[in-house]
Each structure stands twice: as structure tokens, then as C-alpha cells.
Amino acid sequence: MMGRGIEAVLFDKDGTLFDFAATWNTFAARLIDQLSEGDDLRRHGLARALKFDLESGRFLPDSPVIAGTNREVALLIAPILPRRTVDELEALIMAEAEVAPLSEAVALVPYLAGLAARGLTLGVMTNDSESVARAHLRAAGIEGMFDFVAGADSGHGAKPSPLPLLAFATATGHAPERVVMVGDSLHDLVAGRAAGMWTAGVLTGMAGADALAPMADVILPDIGHLPGWLAEVVT
Structure with a gap:
């Protein structure tokens, strides 16, 4: 004892x-690129919603993603991606998170x-x-x-x-x-x-x-x- x-x-x-940074900054950059589908306006909108600095490739210290759930992250970005449901986004986030590079x-x-x-x-x-x-x-x-x-x-x-x-x-x-x-x-x-x-x-x-x-x-x-x-x- x-x-x-x-x-x-x-x-x-x-x-x-x-x-956190070594694992999830890479994940976030990849997720934003995937969801933006080459649309720069959407890319910046997703980064703002997630409070992710595209230039430095890092989350801002007050990002709600840091301690949030996958559902909460999906709800954050859903308004920027109206063609996708929250459930679809949550499933995508989970799938990407499973293969995030661990440090x-x-x-x-x-x-x-x-x-x-x-x-x-x-x-x-x-x-x-x-x-x-x-x-x-x-x-x-x-x-x-x-x-x-x-x-x-x-x-x-x-x-x-x-x-x-x-x-x-x-x-x-x-x-x-x-x-x-x-x-x-x-x-x-x-x-x-x-x-x-x-x-x-x-x-x-x-x-x-x-x-x-x-x-x-x-x-x-x-x-x-x-x-x-x-x-x-x-x-």
C-alpha cells in the first residue's frame, strides 16, 4: 500500500x-483536410470551430476538443457540414481517432x-x-x-x-x-x-x-x- x-x-x-500534441494535432489536421474536400473556406471554418491553428498545426489551449467527447466535436462541426448528420460525423471522428498516431x-x-x-x-x-x-x-x-x-x-x-x-x-x-x-x-x-x-x-x-x-x-x-x-x- x-x-x-x-x-x-x-x-x-x-x-x-x-x-496530446504529438497524437492529436496530426489527427486534427488530417480530419480537417478530409472534411474540407479541397474547399479552403470550409477548411478555415472547421479550424475555427475546433480552435485549431492551421499555420502552426496545433490546437489552441482553449479548444473544446481537448477535453470534449466525440459527440461534442461532431456537434461543433455539424453546422459547417450540413450534408452530414451528427451521427455520421461522430462515426467518422471515431474511425479516424482509432488510427491516430500514438505517442x-x-x-x-x-x-x-x-x-x-x-x-x-x-x-x-x-x-x-x-x-x-x-x-x-x-x-x-x-x-x-x-x-x-x-x-x-x-x-x-x-x-x-x-x-x-x-x-x-x-x-x-x-x-x-x-x-x-x-x-x-x-x-x-x-x-x-x-x-x-x-x-x-x-x-x-x-x-x-x-x-x-x-x-x-x-x-x-x-x-x-x-x-x-x-x-x-x-x-
């Missing part, structure tokens, strides 16, 4: 297990094996779709290392609601105060606080330390620093 009885770690996926924040297989060896229960809760999340975890060779994987469409709700986090605690048999929620966005940390969990912010997403600090028990450069923090917390 580690840090004040912390028994379990619940990770966000994008920006936490995987570096691990740290070498995940040995990292997660190390946490499990310390007796910690591991889970993932993402605002992505569960099928996409599982595809990404499978591609990284780590799906089987988690006792719980949930997305925004898994029936527990989406962050910043604490309900999906509490579903993890219930499913794994841990009291919320024995769980640490690890994420790169305020959605993650607000949900963690509301669930009564410890909260650890990481800087491999789009939010800076100043933005995350009010809701975080600790700010870490990346998840690789989590074991050191757990060891330092008084038991």
Missing part, C-alpha cells in the same frame, strides 16, 4: 498516457508493470469513446494491464462529472479517498475532486501548471513522476 493508503490509480488517456508519454509497458507490482489497481477513464480507447490501449500493448476501461459512452457519463470515476471505485472495490485521478485537464481534476479522490495533474496535455494547480494535489511533468510522488506522501 502506498501514499496515505492510496490503492488505485485512474488515468485519463489523451494528454496523460499519450502526449506514449513514457514507455507504458514497463511503467504500468511497475505500478501493478506495487499492488496498485489501474484504470482508464477518458472522454473519448470506449472502443477508441481500447483500440489505442491495444495498439500500445497495454489494454490487459487495466482492471477498468471506460469512455464517455460506457454508461457512466463523462468528465467533469464524478460519476465515471466513482464507477471505477465501485467496480474495483476501492474507497474514492484511496484513489488518485491522474489527468492533464481541469475536467479530469474537477471530476476527481468531486469524487473525493486525490488528484494529480500532468503537463503532457495542453493546460499549464497555473491552470491545473487549483484542483491538483500535485503537478507533475508527466506520469513517470507519479511513483516518486506516491512514495513521498506520508503513509
